[in-house]
Amino acid sequence: MKQTPTDQSHSSLVTYADLAGQVAIVTGSATGIGLAITSALLGQGCHVVMIDLDETALDRSLAKINRPNDTCAITGSVADPDIIQKACDAAITRWGRLDILVNNAGIFANFSSLELTLQDWQRTMDVNLTGTFVCTxxxxxxxxxxxxxxxxxxxxIYGTVAAPKRAAYAATKAAVAMLTKVWAVEWAKEGIRVNAVAPGYVGTEGTLELQNQGKIDIAAIAQRTPQGRIGEPEEIANSVLFLASSAASHITGQVLGVDGGWTAYGYL
Ligand SMILES: NC(=O)c1ccc[n+]([C@@H]2O[C@H](COP(=O)([O-])OP(=O)(O)OC[C@H]3O[C@@H](n4cnc5c(N)ncnc54)[C@H](O)[C@@H]3O)[C@@H](O)[C@H]2O)c1
Structure with a gap:
């Protein structure tokens, strides 16, 4: 494992030799954390099947990545079994194997519990929870x-700690943490490791939209975070690389907090 610190961001570039040639599916990979994970996996020599609901954003990111021999894009929802079957078949047909699944697609649902509609509740369950189940x-x-x-x-972080107006979101993220443990123990003897990453606030399109809607205050969040800042998508991607690699060969059923100290902090 070779480690080269960069001075451009808070993340560092680590090479995991065993990831080269592996085939990954990354959901919600047109933007944000999913795109950073895709780029990080490509940087390790992986091939990536990208899935996203947003065709325009997916096309834009594909063009920017510009690695046609190493990427393949499927437009559709993670909650649609036919789409996910298509993505798995694409991995096998194109590269003959499927080694890594990253269940990244997710939506935020910041509504007061008194106002949260059944439709928004159901949509959050469909994408964050059912989507994770279908893909897995x-x-x-x-x-x-x-x-x-x-x-x-x-x-x-809202899979373990609570905040107001996060009923649907937090319920799905807590469920995802538990599914991680269930699948880890169910498939350990099959050679499958299952882990989760639990980010704190990260600078992505999704977070920016919440800020623009007045639903979060990024400056206040940064101040409340012991590290004094929110995370970068690349920092989440780095933790995914580690968990996917053989450096984590004895790690399964774990939920790794990547939050700048947010969940450890018990003061103001
Ligand atoms: N950004 C944060 O602060 C933060 C913090 C903790 C956890 N997370 C989690 O990380 C993941 C990525 O977050 P992000 O901030 O990059 O989000 P984002 O909103 O910036 O991007 C999410 C991507 O998922 C896609 N998507 C949405 N619904 C989909 C569906 N049904 N099928 C396929 N694709 C779909 C969107 O089109 C988008 O490209 C989510 O699961 C989120 O809950 C994010």
């Missing part, structure tokens, strides 16, 4: 038959 079940069938694989789920 479909990918795990390939992984079980090949006797190896690693799955990384995106939970959140």
């Amino acid at each position: 079940q479909t990918a795990a069938k390939h992984m079980v038959s090949s006797g190896k694989g690693t799955i990384i789920n995106l939970s959140s």
Whole structure:
């Protein structure tokens, strides 16, 4: 494992030699954390099937990445079993294997519990929870038959600590943390490791939209974070690389907080 610090950001570039040539599916990969994870995996020599609901953003990111031999894009929802089957088939047809699934696609639902509509509740469940289940079940069938694989789920600080107006979101992220443990123990003997990353606030399009809607205050959040800043998508991507690599070979069923100290902090 070679480590080269960069001075451009708070993240560092680490090379995990075993990831080269592996095939990954990354959901919600047109923007934000998913795009950073995709770029990080490509940087390790992986091939990536990108899935996203937003075709325009997906096309834009594909053009920017410009790695047609190493990427493949599927437009559709993580909650649609046909789309996910298509993505798994694409990985196998194109590169003959499927090693890594990153369940990143997720939506925020910051509504007062008195005003949260059943439609918004259901939509959040569909994407964050059912989507994670559908992708995992479909990918795990390939992984079980090949006797190896690693799955990384995106939970959140709100999978373990509470905040007002997060009923649907927090419920899904807590469920994702528990699914991580269930699948880890269910498939450990099949050679599959399942872990989750639980980010604090990260600077992405999703976070920016919440800020623009007046639903969060990024300056206040940064101040409340022991490190004094929010995270960068690349910092979440780095933790995903570690968990996907053989450097984490004995780690399964864990939820790794990547939050600048947010959940450890018990003061103001
Ligand atoms: N940004 C944060 O502060 C933060 C903090 C904790 C956890 N997370 C989690 O990290 C993940 C990524 O967050 P982000 O900030 O990059 O989000 P984002 O909103 O910036 O990007 C999410 C991407 O997922 C796609 N998507 C949405 N619904 C989809 C669906 N049904 N099927 C396929 N794709 C879909 C969107 O089109 C978008 O490209 C989410 O699961 C989120 O809950 C984010």
